[in-house]
Amino acid sequence: MTDQSMRGLIATLGATGELHRVSRKVDPKFELGAVLALRDRGPAVLFENTGTLPVIGNLLVSRKRFADGLGIAGDQLDARCLQALTHPIKPVMVASGPAQDVVHSDNIDLARLLPVPTWFERETGPYITAGVIIAKDPETGCRNVSIARLRLEGGGRVMAGIAKNHHLYLLAEKAKARGHKLQIAVAIGNHTAVLLGSQLYLGLGDDEYDNIGGLLGEPLQLVKCRTVDLEVPAQAEIVLEGEFDPADLIEEGPVSEFHGFYVNYGAGIGGSIRCVTHRRDAIYQAILPGYASEHCLLGGVAIGATLCQALQRMIPAVKRVLITEGGMGRLHAVISMHKPKLGEGKRAVLLAMGQVNLLKLVTVVDDDIDIENPREIEWALAARFRGDEDLMVIEGVKADRCDPVHDELTVTKIGMIATTRPGDGEPLTRSELVLAPKEILDRVRNEIDQY
Numbered sequence: 001m002t003d004q005s006m007r008g009l010i011a012t013l014g015a016t017g018e019l020h021r022v023s024r025k026v027d028p029k030f031e032l033g034a035v036l037a038l039r040d041r042g043p044a045v046l047f048e049n050t051g052t053l054p055v056i057g058n059l060l061v062s063r064k065r066f067a068d069g070l071g072i073a074g075d076q077l078d079a080r081c082l083q084a085l086t087h088p089i090k091p092v093m094v095a096s097g098p099a100q101d102v103v104h105s106d107n108i109d110l111a112r113l114l115p116v117p118t119w120f121e122r123e124t125g126p127y128i129t130a131g132v133i134i135a136k137d138p139e140t141g142c143r144n145v146s147i148a149r150l151r152l153e154g155g156g157r158v159m160a161g162i163a164k165n166h167h168l169y170l171l172a173e174k175a176k177a178r179g180h181k182l183q184i185a186v187a188i189g190n191h192t193a194v195l196l197g198s199q200l201y202l203g204l205g206d207d208e209y210d211n212i213g214g215l216l217g218e219p220l221q222l223v224k225c226r227t228v229d230l231e232v233p234a235q236a237e238i239v240l241e242g243e244f245d246p247a248d249l250i251e252e253g254p255v256s257e258f259h260g261f262y263v264n265y266g267a268g269i270g271g272s273i274r275c276v277t278h279r280r281d282a283i284y285q286a287i288l289p290g291y292a293s294e295h296c297l298l299g300g301v302a303i304g305a306t307l308c309q310a311l312q313r314m315i316p317a318v319k320r321v322l323i324t325e326g327g328m329g330r331l332h333a334v335i336s337m338h339k340p341k342l343g344e345g346k347r348a349v350l351l352a353m354g355q356v357n358l359l360k361l362v363t364v365v366d367d368d369i370d371i372e373n374p375r376e377i378e379w380a381l382a383a384r385f386r387g388d389e390d391l392m393v394i395e396g397v398k399a400d401r402c403d404p405v406h407d408e409l410t411v412t413k414i415g416m417i418a419t420t421r422p423g424d425g426e427p428l429t430r431s432e433l434v435l436a437p438k439e440i441l442d443r444v445r446n447e448i449d450q451y
């Protein structure tokens, strides 16, 4: 069994010099978030003195960190994500776990128990940002696992602003139609597989815990909650148990989004937490919201995996898909293809945009391009893209509410096909790269350390 807690990654980063400890007192109100923002892409930061529990932040700020968190080599991340989609592994129940070492069930005051940061000047209160919310479909009993930020409303009260197309929102609506509340559990301080799995775009009714098992390569261990009919990762740092009341709407006011701007989405769903369990020496996990690496990558890595699987089913020439960080891990994709047929790049663009509502700029390149390197993508555009024929502009497409420039929820979508064309392949034309003879190049590559 692998370590299914968040602590394995913290230990790994400690060993590689990528963990920065802050011992001075740090205020969760604005100060903690400012440190994480200024150290975005740097070492993970462990705040040892926040007044309540220690706080870990900036854990998953690069694709390499995701691989470290999953205990795999950096170049295995895509393959592991695809495997998690094609070979899910069901979770197992265990009798007990450290997530329930300590139990609080009276007079819950979340602000007193947890160091929940207030992030940005115009946001209206402290937000739990790394809370993985577990709920069951009131109709089918199927489980759902996803993240939504929770604003503290005082005592055990919380508010969640959930997008209307997310499964968690649909479950709350189903509960409302029956005049019920929706039981929830919130796991905070999770293994990389749990966080990443919570972001996969699946079907309603698919249990993210199964794909989390696929990411782990073994069943995720769960324990029964104390006060609700739900199961949570046994190795979580902290668990909140309670319910959403979909009839209880609370105005949210300005809130940050992944694009780095404030938005005003209107009312969110109120809820209450009645029980808090945690490890004896729990560490609170905070994910810096806004246009920040961890927030963007969590979505981007997961969306890229589901999109790659969907495209490869239809077009075997598709090799890799990357949702770029500059595109906020949501809005821009790069697809690499092996010798696409005439027009096949355009078909991939259309499929990608049909599959992921958020996408509005899709670039297609040949598979000799390293799609993780923005310089190579720009090279492909300069070398292989003809603006008159290879540019697709599709106006007035339904947009996601999150898009920073939507007009009445529509947006112009753009595709760019920067691939070599069939028939371009004559020797010495502009499609053949200048290189030394292959046998010499291979020998020098093998012996490069000797030069």
Ligand SMILES: Cc1cc2nc3c(=O)[nH]c(=O)nc-3n(C[C@H](O)[C@H](O)[C@H](O)COP(=O)(O)O)c2cc1C
Pocket (backbone or CB within 6 Å): 129, 130, 144, 145, 146, 147, 148, 149, 150, 161, 162, 163, 165, 166, 167, 168, 169, 198, 199, 200, 201, 287, 295, 298, 299
């Ligand atoms: C750090 C972080 C915070 C997020 N906060 C929210 C949120 O407040 N509201 C929301 O609707 N989605 C939020 N998301 C996105 C959802 O978790 C994500 O789209 C998920 O796939 C939805 O899954 P579901 O459809 O199974 O509910 C957040 C994602 C991350 C990584």
Ligand SMILES: [Mn+2]
Pocket (backbone or CB within 6 Å): 144, 145, 146, 167, 168, 202, 203, 204, 205, 206, 208
């Ligand atoms: Mn879901």
